[in-house]
Amino acid sequence: MKINSNLIEAHIFRELNGRLEFLLLKRSPVQYYPNIWQMVSGKVKPEEKAYDSALREIKEETGLTPLNYWVVPNINSFYTADNDSITLVPVFAAIVKNDEKVLISNEHSEFGWFTPEEAKKKLAWAGQHRSVDIIVDYFQNNNVFWNFLEIKI
Numbered sequence: 752m753k754i755n756s757n758l759i760e761a762h763i764f765r766e767l768n769g770r771l772e773f774l775l776l777k778r779s780p781v782q783y784y785p786n787i788w789q790m791v792s793g794k795v796k797p798e799e800k801a802y803d804s805a806l807r808e809i810k811e812e813t814g815l816t817p818l819n820y821w822v823v824p825n826i827n828s829f830y831t832a833d834n835d836s837i838t839l840v841p842v843f844a845a846i847v848k849n850d851e852k853v854l855i856s857n858e859h860s861e862f863g864w865f866t867p868e869e870a871k872k873k874l875a876w877a878g879q880h881r882s883v884d885i886i887v888d889y890f891q892n893n894n895v896f897w898n899f900l901e902i903k904i
């Protein structure tokens with residue numbers, strides 16, 4: 752069995768009237784995992800660090816520029832039977848301006864802003880739900896560790 756770590760996930764959120772909203776993207780019908788809702792995701796290029804890949808993917812998939820950017824203390828993982836491998840996926844979070852315009856790429860057919868509860872109902876995997884919970888807890892509860900997890904951009 753092989754272990755890979757060549758993917759990232761990046762949760763984009765905004766604060767509106769004291770509540771967080773998460774940006775989710777619906778995958779195009781012609782993509783792998785068609786029509787599922789997800790956060791920004793993508794591959795790490797060989798010359799990139801994972802956190803640079805996440806920033807690049809945020810820009811490519813949404814056109815957004817983060818105000819602040821963090822490592823989420825959660826590593827998602829999944830098993831692929833096709834090649835008998837486990838993939839470990841680092842998770843990042845980015846806050847954006849409330850009024851910044853989203854410009855989705857052709858990888859997605861639509862987007863929406865969702866409360867944490869709504870986002871977790873749309874996201875397919877438990878690790879993604881856990882990431883949403885961690886972001887809400889750390890951001891809204893001013894968890895002191897959040898400062899240690901920030902990546903300066």
